[in-house]
Every structure is written in structure tokens, then in C-alpha cells.
Amino acid sequence: MWAVVATSLRVSVVAVAIAVLAGVPAGLYLGMRRSVVRNALLVLANAGMGLPPVVVGLVTAMALSRRGPLGSLDLLYTRPAMVIAQVIIAVPVVAAVTAAAAASVPFELRLQARSLGASQLHEAMLVLKEARMGLVAAVAAGFGAVISEVGAVMMVGGNLEGSTRVMTTAIVQYTRMGRYGPALALSAVLLALIVVVNTVLAQVQRSAERFERS
Amino acid sequence: MTDRRIWLAKRQAPVLVAVLLAVLLAVLLAVLGGCSSTRTESKPPQQPKPPQRIVLATTTSTQDSGLLDVLVPAFEKAYPAYTVDVVAVGTGEALRLGEQKDADVLLVHARADEEAFVAKGFGIERRDVCYNRFVLVGPAADPADVAHASGAADALARIAKKGSPFVSRGDDSGTHKKEKSLWAASGVKPGGAWYIVTGQGMGETLKVASEKQAYTLTDEATYLTMKDSLDLSLLLGDDPSLYNQYGVIPVTGARNEEGARAFADWICGPEGQRLIGSFGVDRFGRPLFTPNAPGGEKS
Numbered sequence: 001m002w003a004v005v006a007t008s009l010r011v012s013v014v015a016v017a018i019a020v021l022a023g024v025p026a027g028l029y030l031g032m033r034r035s036v037v038r039n040a041l042l043v044l045a046n047a048g049m050g051l052p053p054v055v056v057g058l059v060t061a062m063a064l065s066r067r068g069p070l071g072s073l074d075l076l077y078t079r080p081a082m083v084i085a086q087v088i089i090a091v092p093v094v095a096a097v098t099a100a101a102a103a104s105v106p107f108e109l110r111l112q113a114r115s116l117g118a119s120q121l122h123e124a125m126l127v128l129k130e131a132r133m134g135l136v137a138a139v140a141a142g143f144g145a146v147i148s149e150v151g152a153v154m155m156v157g158g159n160l161e162g163s164t165r166v167m168t169t170a171i172v173q174y175t176r177m178g179r180y181g182p183a184l185a186l187s188a189v190l191l192a193l194i195v196v197v198n199t200v201l202a203q204v205q206r207s208a209e210r211f212e213r214s
Numbered sequence: 215m216t217d218r219r220i221w222l223a224k225r226q227a228p229v230l231v232a233v234l235l236a237v238l239l240a241v242l243l244a245v246l247g248g249c250s251s252t253r254t255e256s257k258p259p260q261q262p263k264p265p266q267r268i269v270l271a272t273t274t275s276t277q278d279s280g281l282l283d284v285l286v287p288a289f290e291k292a293y294p295a296y297t298v299d300v301v302a303v304g305t306g307e308a309l310r311l312g313e314q315k316d317a318d319v320l321l322v323h324a325r326a327d328e329e330a331f332v333a334k335g336f337g338i339e340r341r342d343v344c345y346n347r348f349v350l351v352g353p354a355a356d357p358a359d360v361a362h363a364s365g366a367a368d369a370l371a372r373i374a375k376k377g378s379p380f381v382s383r384g385d386d387s388g389t390h391k392k393e394k395s396l397w398a399a400s401g402v403k404p405g406g407a408w409y410i411v412t413g414q415g416m417g418e419t420l421k422v423a424s425e426k427q428a429y430t431l432t433d434e435a436t437y438l439t440m441k442d443s444l445d446l447s448l449l450l451g452d453d454p455s456l457y458n459q460y461g462v463i464p465v466t467g468a469r470n471e472e473g474a475r476a477f478a479d480w481i482c483g484p485e486g487q488r489l490i491g492s493f494g495v496d497r498f499g500r501p502l503f504t505p506n507a508p509g510g511e512k513s
Contacts (some may be wrong), residue, residue, distance in 0.1 A: 065425065066424065066425055066445060067443075067445075076425045077422050077425055077426065154414075154418075158412055158414070158418065158421075158422045159412055159413045159414050159418075160410055160411065160412055160422065161384060161410075161411035161412075161413060162411075165413065169413075170413070173385060173413040173414065175307070176303050176304050176306075176307050176385060176415075177304055177306040177307055177385050177386045177387075178303075178304075178306045178307035178308075178309065178310030178311070178386075179306070179386075180310075
């Protein structure tokens with residue numbers, strides 16, 4: 001059972017890390033720019049937050065299948081395939097929440113920075129710093145989305161014992177087998193994990209807040 | 215600058231609170247959503263006694279093969295007073311649903327468990343309905359040479375000896391139970407990197423076997439239905455130890471016991487048996503299931 005929990009954590013943490021690397025710069029762009037393209041992309045990111053995981057799973061599975069365009073990579077029913085699907089699910093979430101936080105950074109502050117000769121990169125870094133509490137929320141949202149997701153990881157991971165079986169897919173399996181005891185036990189662990197991660201992130205957020213007030 | 219920071223923090227606070235609330239709500243919804251979807255799967259909503267609804271718990275193999283798509287509409291046409299809701303799960307959960315009276319009638323294939331179910335008083339009676347056969351499928355190259363095995367047990371022993379990948383359902387389903395009994399007969403205790411366990415239904419397990427170019431044990435119906443999307447060949451099927459008997463059990467004291475009995479009688483009767491015997495002939499040139507209900511029409 002703990003192997004399943006460990007797999008869940010490993011896959012989700014890697015996926016969220018990649019999603020943050022891709023989603024935060026994208027979110028900064030979306031939160032800072034004012035253009036038609038940006039508006040369209042922002043709508044896309046917000047809509048992407050509701051991207052149905054089963055659709056992501058289906059498309060990823062088809063692409064990675066032996067008969068699919070990426071079949072030669074031999075990735076279907078492996079952990080990297082699960083990470084790929086989860087990154088696709090998490091990137092819009094991270095980007096949209098980051099964008100919301102970045103957009104709430106006062107424009108005057110950015111103007112001030114510019115007038116002092118800050119480059120675009122400097123300005124972005126400044127916004128990132130000011131919006132760091134929102135970043136924590138972005139990470140929490142991304143993590144929550146992937147750790148509790150079941151449709152996509154079932155389709156691209158295959159729930160293989162000892163390699164791609166994660167908490168959510170194991171819960172589905174135990175339920176199908178009529179073994180509600182282990183299913184409930186795993187559900188409790190999953191819930192506890194989500195609470196722990198959010199508590200840690202809330203702590204980070206509070207210390208960021210304290211730093212801001214000092 | 216400190217004043218400015220406080221002002222900034224104040225200005226950001228409502229937004230952040232909103233974002234955090236949204237996140238919490240999303241997590242909560244995701245969790246609750248997960249729970250409720252599991253619940254609908256295992257416990258159909260309890261409506262105030264709709265007499266016309268029959269909950270049929272059956273195995274994924276009858277669903278995946280398409281047999282129920284033929285049987286259910288025909289039954290509903292013959293008995294317009296009833297509608298059948300199909301819950302397709304593993305034999306293990308199907309029996310559990312019956313024990314909890316969440317299902318009215320069961321159509322499953324694990325004879326010993328079915329007889330124990332009736333003996334414990336959960337079911338009214340168990341009747342044979344039909345049988346199909348299990349087959350061993352695998353990569354066309356057949357590295358373990360199971361096509362020349364003397365039987366299913368020998369074939370599994372060859373796979374284990376060669377260390378060729380083998381995909382197991384591992385879900386306590388009728389198919390998994392059959393697989394375990396065949397391993398026991400082969401004298402090999404399967405395990406190791408070559409033994410892949412999906413814990414999923416037949417369709418998904420076949421897909422995994424195809425992707426991994428591994429052997430697997432499947433009911434012939436599901437294999438034939440999915441054959442075109444798989445890179446797997448039928449390697450072994452002519453062995454009496456591979457026959458797979460389906461039984462029907464109306465659940466004792468079910469919400470719709472009358473409907474459950476009607477369904478069991480109908481599926482074992484002339485029309486049900488005729489439909490089972492002709493299912494698949496148009497697509498595969500021969501029937502996928504052989505009807506053998508006592509007193510029913512033989513094909």
C-alpha cells in the first residue's frame with residue numbers, strides 16, 4: 001500500500017514541478033501583458049482549468065500507443081506517460097492562478113520600476129516577487145488537481161502493480177473488486193496527504209505574508 | 215516603503231483569499247466528486263421503490279463483448295414493465311453488490327463462488343446460462359512457443375520458463391480466478407518483472423498486453439471484439455480447461471426480486487438462449503457464447 005502512495009507522490013511532485021516551470025512564466029505573461037492575444041490565451045488557460053482529465057488521458061494514450069504517432073517511444077503504461085498527462089492537466093491551472101496573482105500586482109509599482117530603468121526581465125521578477133503568495137496558491141491548485149485525478153492516470157498508466165499504480169487508481173480497483181476496506185483506507189491516506197500538503201503550503205504563505213509586513 | 219507594503223498586502227488579501235477558497239473548493243469538489251462517483255458505481259441511488267427498475271450486476275466481459283447490448287433491449291421489449299440498469303464490474307464486486315442487495319440479479323462466471331453465494335442464502339438459485347472459452351493471446355512472434363503447448367497449464371509454464379511478459383488482471387475477477395487455477399495446475403508461482411498486474415478490466419488488460427507485447431489470458435468474446443485495435447494473436451484455445459461457464463442468480467430479498475426472477479427466467483428461456491446463441495455470428499462467423507441453460511433451446 002505504501003508503494004502506491006510513494007508512486008502517487010513521485011509522479012505528482014514531478015508533474016507539478018514541470019508544470020510550475022512551464023506554467024509560471026506563462027502565467028506571468030498572461031498576468032502582465034495587455035493585448036488581444038493575451039486575452040485569448042487567458043481565456044484558454046482559464047478554460048484549461050476545467051480540462052476534462054479523461055480527454056487528456058484519451059488523447060495522450062492515443063498519441064503514445066504503439067499505433068500512435070509517438071508509439072516508437074514505448075511510453076504508454078509507464079510513469080513518464082503519467083507525468084506527461086498530469087503536466088497537461090496542471091499547466092493551465094498553474095498558469096491561470098499565477099496570472100490572477102500577477103494581474104493583481106499594482107501597475108504603478110511596475111511603472112516605477114520601469115522608470116528606474118528595469119528591464120522586462122527585472123520587471124517580471126519584481127511582479128513574481130510581489131505575487132509570491134499567489135504562486136503558493138498556484139502550486140497548491142496544481143498539486144490538488146493531479147494527486148486526486150484518476151481518469152487520465154488510469155488510461156495512460158494502466159494501474160500496473162509496482163510501477164504505475166497510484167492511490168486513485170488503486171481506490172477504483174479495490175472498489176471494483178468489492179474490497180471497500182482497503183479502498184476507504186487509501187481514500188483516508190489521500191485526503192490526509194492533501195490536507196498535509198495544503199497545510200505546508202499555507203505555512204509558506206503565512207511566512208511570506210509576515211516577511212511582507214516586516 | 216513599509217506603508218506601501220502594507221497597502222499592497224491589504225489590496226492583495228481579498229484576491230488571495232478568493233483564490234485560496236477556490237483552490238479549497240476545487241480540492242473538496244474533486245474529493246467529493248471522487249467519492250460520489252464511486253458511490254454511484256457501487257450503490258445505485260435509492261429511489262422510493264420504482265418497481266420497474268432491475269439492477270443487473272455483471273462482469274466487464276459481458277459488457278465489453280457487446281452481448282448485453284443485444285440481451286437488455288430484447289428483454290425490455292419482452293417485458294415493457296421493466297428497465298434494466300447494468301452495472302459492469304468484476305465478479306468479486308458483482309457478488310458483493312448482491313450480498314448488499316444493491317443489485318437485483320447477477321450474471322457472473324465463477325461457479326464455486328456463485329454456489330457459495332447461494333448456499334449462504336444471498337441468492338435464490340443459480341442456473342447455467344451459457345459458456346464461452348478463455349484463450350491465450352500474445353505477440354504473433356510467440357517467443358515462448360505456446361502455440362505448440364500441450365494445454366493451457368503447459369503454455370503458462372513455457373511463458374514462465376522463458377520469462378516472457380505476461381499480463382494478469384489481478385482483480386479477483388472470474389478471469390483472474392481462472393488464470394490463478396491454471397498457474398496452480400502449471401506448478402509455477404508467477405511473479406517477477408515479467409508478471410505484470412493491471413487490476414483492471416479485460417479491455418484495458420488486453421490493451422496493456424498489446425502495448426507491452428505480452429501474453430495474457432482473456433475471454434474469447436472480448437478478444438474478438440477488440441482484435442482489430444490490438445497487436446495480439448490468438449495462440450491457444452482448444453483446451454477443455456479453458457471453458458468458462460456463466461451463471462445467473464436472482465438476489466434473495468432484492469428491491470426488485472420479481473423483476474430479477476423474470477430476467478433470470480427469460481435469459482434461460484427460449485428467446486434469451488436463442489439470442490445468446492446467435493450473438494456474434496454476423497460479425498465473427500460463429501457464436502461467441504454457447505447457450506446451455508437447463509431446459510433452454512440448444513444451438
